[in-house]
Amino acid sequence: MPESPAPATEPTEPASALRFRAARHADLARVVELIADDAVAAARTGTYGPAHEAAFDAIEASANDELVVAELDGEVVGVMQLTFVPGISRNGATRLLVEAVRVDTRLRSQGLGRALMEHAHARGRERGCTLAQLTSDKQRPDAHRFYRSLGYAQSHEGFKLPL
């Protein structure tokens, strides 16, 4: 007699639930900590204070900017900022600009960065973007390999000028 089939089960919540959501004011100190926890950016991020508060308010007030956090089991473990940029070139393409991508250093190489970027691209598509773009400091060869692995073309030189 054949074994009886396994009983049907309800899908259960995975042990580690990763979700993405808009950053809240209460996340901001943690967001600054994530952004600063990086050899290249540490010196220039500053310690959490009024300048970050003002920036958060400006992002909240903008229809084209989003600060997104990744939450794992209720803890903020990643961040990125998205800007939707309308433009005439490339046949009127709206661009998704991705800045300040960070993943908790204790959780690197576990696919979190990839999930974060996939969420960025999905948000971009929802907003009608046909091109994603970002720059990465020349001191970050590992990041460059990561972006190439996502299909990005390393086609441009990136320039910065303090004003």
Next chain:
Amino acid sequence: MPESPAPATEPTEPASALRFRAARHADLARVVELIADDAVAAARTGTYGPAHEAAFDAIEASANDELVVAELDGEVVGVMQLTFVPGISRNGATRLLVEAVRVDTRLRSQGLGRALMEHAHARGRERGCTLAQLTSDKQRPDAHRFYRSLGYAQSHEGFKLPL
């Protein structure tokens, strides 16, 4: 007897008056023409049409985007797009993103591009930006030299991904 001083004159309009202003809808076909008149961008700009119209409307509707034209003796001879991007990183820096910089090919090497970029930086400062950033296709070494000559650091790799 000393010569009498030259009669006081009213300042006269210079022979070639360059000015910068927000693009108007009536400029759009010319703007697309300027953006497309370029070996790298020609194929991807498209011919003037509804996609550019929609992009123009989106720029007009955005509080953080400006399409700027340079006008010389009443003719549009240059264009650029400015985006003011609030952000948490770099101690809450607002960034000036410069895209789609073009100067009429007949008027190259006459300081027009420099004047255009100086106007971009002035607008950025007015909007509280502390950093200007842009990317330039790796196929444009002359443009890279130009941006370096303006003081830009060529510090980043630029990545693009179609969505």
